[in-house]
Amino acid sequence: MEDTATKQVRIAPRAIRNLLAVQAGGIISRLAFVAFNIIAVRMLGKEKFGLWSLIFVLLGIGYAIVDFGLDPLTIRDIARNRSNLKEYLSTLFGIKLCLSLLALPVLFIASHILSDSPESYKLILLAAPLLMFTALEGPFASALRALERMHLTSLVDTAYTCLQVASGICLLFLGFKIGALLGAYIFWAFWRWLTYYLIIRKDVGLIRPGLDKSIAKYLLSNSYIFAILGVLAFIHFRVDTLMLARMKSYEVVGIYAAPYKLLEPIMFASISINMVLMPTVSSMLVTSKESLRRVIESIVRILAAISFPVLLLMGYYARDIVLLVFGEAYAPSSSILRIFCVICALAFAFTPFRVLILNSTYTKKFGVFLLFNTALNISLNLILIPKYSFVGAGIATFITFGIDSVVRYLFATRIFDGRRPDIHVALIKLIVAVGLMWLTLTVTGFAPLVLQVLLAVLVYVSAFFLLSSIKKSEITFLLTARRET
Template sequence: MNSIHKIVKNTSMLFIAQIIGYILLFFIAMYTARYLGTNGFGNLSIALALTGIFGIFTDLGIGLLSIRNIARDLSLKDKYITNILLIKFFLSILTFGLIMVTVTIFNYPGDIKLLIYLIAISTIINAFSSPFNATFQAYEKMEIPAISSIISNVIVFSGVFVAIYFNKDIFFFALLYIISSLACLLFNFMVYVWNFSFPLANIDLKLWKYIINDAWPFALMGISASIYLWIDSLLLSIMVSSEAVGIYNSAYRILMILYVIPAIFIAALFPVMSKHFKTAKDLLKIEYEKAFKYLAITSIFIFINGILFAENIIKLIFGNEYLSSILILQILMLSVPIIFLNSLSGNILAATNKQRFLSIVAILNALLNVTLNLFLIPKYSYIGASVVTVLTEVLGFSLTFLYINKSFFKISVNEYIFKPLLVGFVSAILIYYLKLALPWFFAGIIGLFLYLTILFVFKLINEEDKNLFKQILRGDINE
C-alpha cells in the first residue's frame, strides 16, 4: 500500500497548493465577467476558445509522452528536455500560422482579431513551460507545477483589480495572460536549473522522429479534446453572438474550474500508474479502484449541489446580468461525475500504452460534439451546446469504462457506480429540504456532513479509507 500512500501524499500537497489557485480562478472569473459584461466577456471567451483549439498544436501529445517515458527511465530527462524545447519552437510557428489563417477565414472584427493574437502569444509562451512541468511530474515533484499555477493566477488576479480600478479595456486582460505566462516560464526554468542542471543543446533527430511517431495518438487525443472543449464557444460566436458566448461561458467556466479537482488527483497518480504497469499490475488495480471510488463520491456531491444551488451560485459569482446561465449550469452539472471518471479512465489507458484506443475515442467524441452542435446551436443556442457537452462526456466514458472492464480490471458497477448514485439521491432529497429551511450556504455545509454520514452508513468509506485519511491529517504517510 506504499504506492497508494505516495499518491495520496502527492495529491494532498497538490490539493493544498491548487486550492489557492482554485479560489483565485473563482474571483478572476467573477470580476472579469462582471466588469466586461456579457458581450466583453464573450469576446474574451472567443479568443480563449480559438487559441484553446489551436494551442494543442504547440504540444501534440509530447508532454504526456515525456511524463510517461521519463517516469519509467529518469535518465532520459536531459535528452528529452532540450529536444522537446526545440520541437516546440517549430510547433509554435505552426500554431500561430494556423490561428492567423482561421481568424482571416472567419473575418472577425479588428478588436477581436487583436485579442486573439495576444492570447495566442500567451499560449505559445506556456508551451515552453510544459517540458519543465512534464519533468517535474515524472519525478513526482507535484508541488512545483502547482506553485507555478498559483503564480500565474496571482498575477492575473492582481491584474484584474488593476484593470477595474484604472478602468482598463479588454486588451489589458489579454496582456495579463502574457505577463503571467512569462512569469511561469521564468519560474519553471529557474527551478529546473536549481534542481537538475542547465539544459544544454543535444540535438538528436532520431529522438525527434521517435517522439513524433509515438506521440501522435496523444496528439489526436489532444486535438479532439481541444475541439470538444472549445468548439461550442467558437460555433456560438459564428452562429449566434458574442453575448451568447459570454452567457454560456459564465456557466462553462465554473465547470472548467471544477476540472482542477480530478486534474490534481490524476497528476499525482499518472507517473505511479505508468511505473506499476511495468512492475506491479496488482498495485495498479488497487490504485484504479481507489481512485474510481474517491472520484465518484466527490463528483456526485458536487453534481448534487451544483444543480440545487445553481441560481445562488450564478447570482453570487456573475450577478443578475447572467441569470440566463442558471439552466446552462444545471445541465452542465450532469456531466461532472462523468468528467471526473473520464479523467481517470483516460489516464490509466495512457499509462498502460493504450493511447491508440484513446485517440479513437477522442476522435469519436469530437465528431459527435461538432455534429450535434451544428444541429442544435442554431435552434437552441447555448442550451443546445450544454446538452451536447453532457452527451459527449457520456459517450467517452461509456467507451473507456467498458474497454477497461473488458481488457484490464473488472470493476463492480453496483459498488462503484450504483451505490454512490443511491447515496447521492438520498443526500439530494435531504439537502433540498435543508435549502427550503436554511440559507443556501448553510444548507450546503450541513449537506456535506449528511453526505459523509450516509457514505459511512452505506460503507462506501471503510476502515482502510479512514486510516488513510487519519495518516494524511497526521502527516505520517509512508514514502
C-alpha cells in the same frame, strides 16, 4: 521479492500524496481564477466577456497543436527512464519552439473563420507570446512532475496564478480592457516559464534548444497519438463555444461561458489529477497491473465521493448562484450550470480511466472512438444550436460526454484483461446517498439556506458511511437469494 500487497501499500499512498500536493495549490489557484472571472463577467459585460472566452478557446486550440502530445509523453518516459535527461529536454525545448511558431498562422486563420471582428484578430496576435511561453514551460514542468516533485510545480503554479489574477483584477478596476489583461498574462507567463527552466537547470545544467535527430524522431513518432487525442478531446469539449460564436454572437458565448468559468476549478482539477497520476500509472502498468487496478478503484471512489455532493449542491442552487455571482443579466446561464455540474461530476470521478488509457496499448483504438464521438458532438451542435441556442450546445456536450465515460470504463476493463474495475457497488451506494441528500434539500425548502445545506450534508455523510459499512458480499447474497426465491 516485494509481493503485490506490499507494493500496493507502498505506491498508493505516494500517489495520494502527490495528488494532495497538487490539489492543495490547485484549489487556491482555481479559486483565484473564479474571483477574477466573477469580476470580469460583471465589468466586461456579456459581449466582451464572450470575446475574452473565445480568445482562450482559440489559444487552447493553439496549445493542443504546440503540445503535440509531448507533455504526457515526457511524464511517461521520464517516469520510466531518467537517463539522458539533458539531451531529452534540449530536444523537447527545440521542438516546442518550432511548433509555437507554426501554431501562430493556424490561430490567425481560425480567428478569421470564426469571427468578422478586426478586434479579435488583433487580440489573437497580441496573445501569441502567451501561447509560446506556456508551450515552452511544458517540458520543464512535465519533467518535474515525472520526477514526482509535485510540491514544486504546485508552488510555482499557485504563486504565478495568484500574481496573474491580482494583476488582472487591478487592471479591470483601473478601467483597462482585454488588451491590457492579455499583457499582464503574458508578463507572468514569461516569469513562470523562466522559473521552471531555472529549477531544472539547477539539476541537469544549462539547457539550450536543440534537435537531436534520434530523440526528435522518437518523440514525434510516439507523441502523435497523444497529440491526436489531445486535439480531439479539446474539440470535443470546446467546439460548442466556437460554434456558438460563429452561429450566434459573442453575447451568447458570454452567457454560455459564465457557468463554465465558474466550474473551471473542477475542470482543471481533473487535468491536474491526470498529470499527478501519470508517473504512477505509467510505472505500475508495467510492473504490477493488479495493484494498479486496486489503486484506480480506490481513487475513483474517493473522487466520486467528493465531487458528487458538491456538484449536486451547485446544481440544486444553480439559479441562486448565477444571480448572486453574475447578476440578473446572466439568469439564463443557470440551466447550463446544471448541465455542466453533471458533466463535471463524471469528468472528475472518471479521470483516472483516461490516464490509464493514455499509458496503455489501446490509445489508437480510443482515438478512433474519440474521433466518432467528436463528429457526433459537432453534428448534435449543428442540429441543436439553431433551435435551442446555448442550451442545445449544453445538451450535445452532456450526451457525448456520457458516452465517453461509459467507453472509458469499458477500455479500462480491457486493459485489466477483462477484470472490471470494482466500482459498481460503491457508485450505487454513492448515488443512494446523493439521492437522500437531494430529497433533504427538497423537503427542507422552507428552512434558511444555511440550515438546508447543513442538514443535506449531514444526511449525505451519514448515509455514505452507513452504506459503506455494508459489504459487497452481503449485497450480492441478498440479490442472489431474491433471484432464487
